Amino acid sequence: MNRRQMFLSTAKTALAGAIGGSSLGLKPASAQAQAVKAPEVKAGPPSLEAGPPNVSVLPYPDPAFKGVIGRTTEDSKPDFPQPVSAPEGAPNILLILTDDVGFGASSAFGGPVPTPTFEALAANGLKYNEFNTTALCSPTRAALITGRDQHTVHTGIIMERSLGYPGYDSLMPKSAGTVAEILRGNGYSTAWFGKNHNVPAWQSSAVGPFDLWPTGLGFDYFYGFLGGDVNQWNPTLFENTTPIEPKEKLTGEAKANYHLDADLADQAIHWIEQQQALAPNKPFFAYYAPGATHAPHHVPKDWIAKFKGQFDQGWDKLREETFARQKKLGVIPQDTILTPRPANMPAWESLDARQKELFARMAEIYAAYLAYDDYNIGRVIEAVKQEGLADNTLIIFIEGDNGGSAEGTLQGTANEVCVIGNGAAESFDYLYSIKDELGGPLHYNHMPVPWSWAFDTPFQWTKRYASHFGGTRNAMVMSWPKRIKDVGTLREQFHYVTDILPTILEAAGVQAPDMINGAKQLPIDGVSMAYTWDDAKAPTRRATQLFEMFGNRGIYHNGWMASTTPLVFAWEPEPKGITPESFNWELYDLSKDFSQGNDLAKAMPEKLKQMEELWWAEAGRNNALPLNFSPMATVQAVFQRPSLTRGRTHFTYRQGTVRIPEGTAPTVKNTSFTITAKLNVPAEGAEGVVITQGGRFAGWGLVILDGKPVWAYKNTQQPNDGIRLSGPGRRLAPGDHVVSVDFAYDGKKGEFGKGGAYVLKVDGAEVARTTISHTVPFIYSVDETLDVGEDRGTPILEDYADRMPFKYNGRIDKVEIHLEGGNAALDVPDIDHQ
Structure with missing residues (x-):
């Protein structure tokens, strides 16, 4: 008898109504989704008899001792408390969520990008053409894992733009337990791979707190990244709450060809194989959320080559072609209107030959990225099959957390962070000159807006716009061979991302608890979609849905x-x-x-x-x-959010202090400052990074190269968009030294991105000085960090790119940062990395 059975061993009745309607605790309101009792599952449902019928508290209370205690073990009877086990027959669950993929991108829904994994899943499951997200990253992901409206769980906006109001403060409440907490409490193994954009910026450092990290939200294991996007060639990753460097132990070709999308698949496959080897009778819940296809559009060259010439027809023609395929496939009604191109987007035929060449290349890269991601997702699904689990695994594949992204500007960009976040300028000639490098590690590229609009066919608008389906409508497929029999067909009921949690709970045969870890739970907003599995014509059970984003x-x-x-x-x-x-x-x-x-x-x-x-x-x-x-x-x-740095003027760091996120690091932007390093030069001479923040695409660093101190500052990765300052003369002699950089900011208080003068000193004596015309006003990077004694991520100088992390070979006693007037904490005031 397991722990669930022991808790109320006299209870004989099953959970009435399974997971439908009011058993989920739907939020009471006449305008909300109708609380309709879910129909009885007709084939292959997990048994609910094992669960306590009227108890909805997690974790389950400790069971009473059922043995006998005498004076010795000879006259006693033991009784071990047994772990909670999932309901008999409960399925494994693989929840897949990709990033920034429009409704009309994938071939499964008429798009131009071959996605055979998505297509195969649809052929063995159900397509949903009226499934909706929130139009933005963090809100969609919060609603997905909690089953509550994103505003209800305080995530009406991305983490970086949080406001001091309950619907927007980015602090998901304890009263909104996640699907992983519920499933883990009912005997599931749980894991999360890939993107997490639900940790408040001030909680993303090594000191936590960690209760809003995946491992604090019910996931046994996490392997992924915290921000809105990440460099696929050089990602900043965490395993649970520990920063890791995935390329650190790789050598040769494996290191040179590393790509996060493939790594995530490798890690998920390994976890599934290990979980099945150790606990084959325990079902798993795996949440797989790759960074694809959010910018940067990073993808191996051989995948880009597959799409050469396939977008030469341009975005207007592509939209017409996609529209025709969608009708032929039946994923849109035959009387659907193809909405027109907005007046502020150029017609493809209005472009000159060079523009067409560059822009077509950018679309090829995006398509390759989506196809590559589909391939790696297929590897994960194949691992499920290899373990013999395909029949009883519910796979929910949501193609995109919102519509296609319009953050690439009208001409695309080679540095999405600086162009969108800092207003950096890129000439067309510059972009054209590096077109063959795009997709690789030297750039942080994104495609022009009209392509994203085309990949949203047939809808208006794009990501960020919750008012229209171009922002909120995403292709979705469900497959569960043991249970879903009407495969290869379409479902047209209107649904929202909050409906996934109750669907999973109904499939698993568990109820949404009233209490988790002592916190009274908010009602579930979602409506289980299981009623659609057997009846394509079943009336939509979601009556009402609110949408809102940026007003x-x-x-x-x-x-x-x-x-x-x-x-x-x-x-x-x-x-x-x-x-x-x-x-x-x-x-x-x-x-x-x-x-x-x-x-x-x-x-x-x-x-x-x-x-x-x-x-x-x-x-x-x-x-x-x-x-x-x-x-x-x-x-x-x-200036109102919690902060680890606000008001401080002085910061001290020791050698080996690395991976400090920008949101928890001192802000040396828009102010004067001094950086002072006390270090020892070994007998063989000094070499390595002293301190750096950001990297290849924007940032700064104090580095010892060939025994000489060098200060480098970059606004972008463009040539000559920054400075390099090094002292003339001899190398640093062995022994103790003080190396410092003073910066006198030209701007007044409240002026952003102005220039200033740098002075480099060694042991108090000036060795070099220079000026800079402008500086980064708001953000260096979404994913790179402040590091002392080495450089994690991408290099600030290409001189040591092949020697990363280029650790300092001597001793650094400390590095001090002194800010004039205190830390402004203007980390990311107005950047959208969703």
Whole structure:
């Protein structure tokens, strides 16, 4: 008898209603999804008889001792407490979520990119063409793992733009337990591979706290990264909460060809194989969330070569071709409208030959990235098959956490972070000159916006715009051979990302608890999708859904959708002085208009007014207020968020202190500062990194090269966009030395990105000086860190690129950073890495 059975051994009745309707504790509201009891599972369901029928507390209370205690073991009877075991027959669960993939990108949904893994899964499962996300990374991921609206779980926006309001402070509450906590508490092994963008910036360092890291959210194991994106060639990774360097133990070809997407697959395969070897009777829940296809678009050259010439027709023609394929496949209704190209995007035919050549190349790289990711996901699924688990494994594959990304500007970029985050300029001639290097380790590239629009066919708008399906509609497939029999067919019910958690719980045969670790749980917002498995024509059970992002709003209700018209695109400056009244509203009858192509606002003003009022009611109920239209509100919030550095003027670091994220490091931007290193030069001479922050694409570093101190600063990776300062004369003699850098900032308080003067000193004597015309105003990197005594990530100078991490070969007693006027803590005031 296992622990679940022992807890209430006299209980005979099963959990009434399984996971449907009110048994999940759906949030009470007339406008919310209807609390409809889930139908009885007809084939191959896990038994619920093992579970306590009326107990919804995790972890389960310790069982009573059932043995006998006498004076000695001779007259006693032992009774070991048994671990919780999952319900009999509970399936393994593989939840896959890719990044920045539009509805019309993958071949499974009519797109131009071959995704045979996604197609095969669809052929052996069900396609869903009305599945919706939040339009942005962190919110989608928070809603996915908690089953609650993203605003309800305090994640209405990405971590870096968090505001001091309950719906937007980025601190997921204990009252919103995750699917992993529930499954682990019911006998599952749990693991997370890949992207996590749900750790608040000030909690992402080695000192934690770690309760909002994956291992604090119910996952036994985590292998991945914390930020919005990561360098696929040189990633900053964690294993559980420990920083690791995945290439550190590799040599030769393996090190040269390392790519994170393949590494994630390797790690997931290893974990599945190990889990099955050690506990074959214990089901697993694996959450697989690669960084693909978020920028940077990094992919092996041989994969890029597969797509040469395939996008020469341009984005307008591609959209028409995709639209035709979608109709032929039946993934969109035959009467769907192909929405027109926005006026501020150029027609493909208006471009010159060089523009077409460069932009087509950028699309080839993106397509290769998506295809490569599909290949590696296929390797993970193949491992499940090799273990003999395919029949009883529920695979949920969501192709994208939002629509295609419009953060690449109209001409694409070779450095997404600096162009979008810092406003750095890139000439077309520069981009054209390095077109053959794009996709490789020397750049942080993204494609032009119109390609993302084309990959969102047939919808309007893109990622970030929760008002329209171009931002929120994602292709999705479910497969479970033991249970889902109507394979290869389409499901057209309207669903939202919060519906995944209750679907998984119903499949597993466990209930959503009322209490987890002593915290009373919020009601689940999601509606289980299991009712769709046997009945393609089953009425949609989600009645209402709120959408909101950056003030762009939408509301779904019983087949109708009201949407605000966005004011700007992602690459355009956010206007000032916006109010709710600045937006016009659109109205769509989705029963006749799949793509939001026929605006009925003028024809049906009363219906539109009802929908607007419903939006405000739902917003108030779901923590979506107050709306934020002001970029300055984000800047001001930086000074209010918890911080490890705010107000400090002096920082001391020791040799070997590495991987300090930008959000927890001192901000040497927009201010004067002094960096002082006390170090010892060994007899054979000094070599190595003293201190650095950022890397190849932006940052700074104090390095000893060939025995001489060098100060380097980079605004971007472009030639001559930075400075290099080194002292003339002899190498540093063996013994103790003090090497320092003084920077006098030209800008006044509140002025960003101005230049200044650097002075390099050795033992108090000036050895070199120079000026710089401008500096990085806001962010060096999403994923690179501050390191002392070595350089993790990419190098600040290519001189030591082949010697990374280029550890200092002597002793560094300490490195001190002194800031004039205190730390401004302006780390990431207005950058969107979602």
